[in-house]
Amino acid sequence: MHCIGRVAPVNVAPIAAPGTKRTARRTAAARQLCRAGSSDEDGNDDDRERRPAQMPRRKLINLAAATTALVVSNKANANEFAGDAAMAIMNRVGKVKMSDDEWKAKLRDEPYAYEVLRHEATERPFSSPLNTEKRTGTFTCAGCGVPLFKSSAKYDSGTGWPSFVEPITPAAVTEVPDYSIIFLPRTEVRCANCQGHLGHVFDDGPRDRTGLRYCMNGVSLHFEPAADA
Numbered sequence: 001m002h003c004i005g006r007v008a009p010v011n012v013a014p015i016a017a018p019g020t021k022r023t024a025r026r027t028a029a030a031r032q033l034c035r036a037g038s039s040d041e042d043g044n045d046d047d048r049e050r051r052p053a054q055m056p057r058r059k060l061i062n063l064a065a066a067t068t069a070l071v072v073s074n075k076a077n078a079n080e081f082a083g084d085a086a087m088a089i090m091n092r093v094g095k096v097k098m099s100d101d102e103w104k105a106k107l108r109d110e111p112y113a114y115e116v117l118r119h120e121a122t123e124r125p126f127s128s129p130l131n132t133e134k135r136t137g138t139f140t141c142a143g144c145g146v147p148l149f150k151s152s153a154k155y156d157s158g159t160g161w162p163s164f165v166e167p168i169t170p171a172a173v174t175e176v177p178d179y180s181i182i183f184l185p186r187t188e189v190r191c192a193n194c195q196g197h198l199g200h201v202f203d204d205g206p207r208d209r210t211g212l213r214y215c216m217n218g219v220s221l222h223f224e225p226a227a228d229a
């Protein structure tokens with residue numbers, strides 16, 4: 001599988017993470033669209049729809065794609081399909097509304113975080129200290145600070161990226177179809193609050209837990225240890 005978007009311009013290398021499996025719990029339509037790149041079609045759908053849109057490239061998305069993309073949002077609502085909410089998702093605007101220049105200024109001390117969160121770069125595997133963070137605590141968004149993952153959900157995936165079996169709550173993240181690698185449809189994971197890019201979710205996580213692997217860029221997260229950690 002990949003955990004990959006465009007690679008960050010600094011401190012990074014082209015990446016090919018191990019494996020090829022992808023997101024679980026897909027809709028029938030999503031499985032059909034994803035079939036070209038995966039041999040794992042065990043399905044296990046649930047009510048959290050991930051329905052990849054017909055988007056050859058993210059840069060080329062149109063309103064129709066935006067509407068479809070909203071369907072996979074945890075907050076999808078039929079009344080929002082053609083409205084501002086759909087465009088906000090596609091424009092990476094969440095409750096936190098800041099321009100690119102404002103994000104760049106806010107994250108001036110964390111340039112890698114800016115590239116990942118706002119421009120979908122991918123950090124080099126095994127480069128983040130959070131990959132080996134084992135203390136009890138909470139992983140928060142490096143962009144806006146909201147809690148995203150509990151340490152209890154973290155596990156060693158061996159991929160070189162901090163990996164989790166689930167977000168702190170389903171509503172904490174937004175999951176959007178990602179066709180930036182045209183032959184390898186993936187599901188992007190964003191902070192629901194600021195729409196910052198975090199990574200991707202795949203269906204090769206621990207089978208005795210959720211079966212999902214939230215493959216996150218460490219620079220997109222901060223860690224807040226528990227008081228007794």
Ligand SMILES: [Zn+2]
Nearest residue numbers: 141144191194
């Ligand atoms: Zn955020």
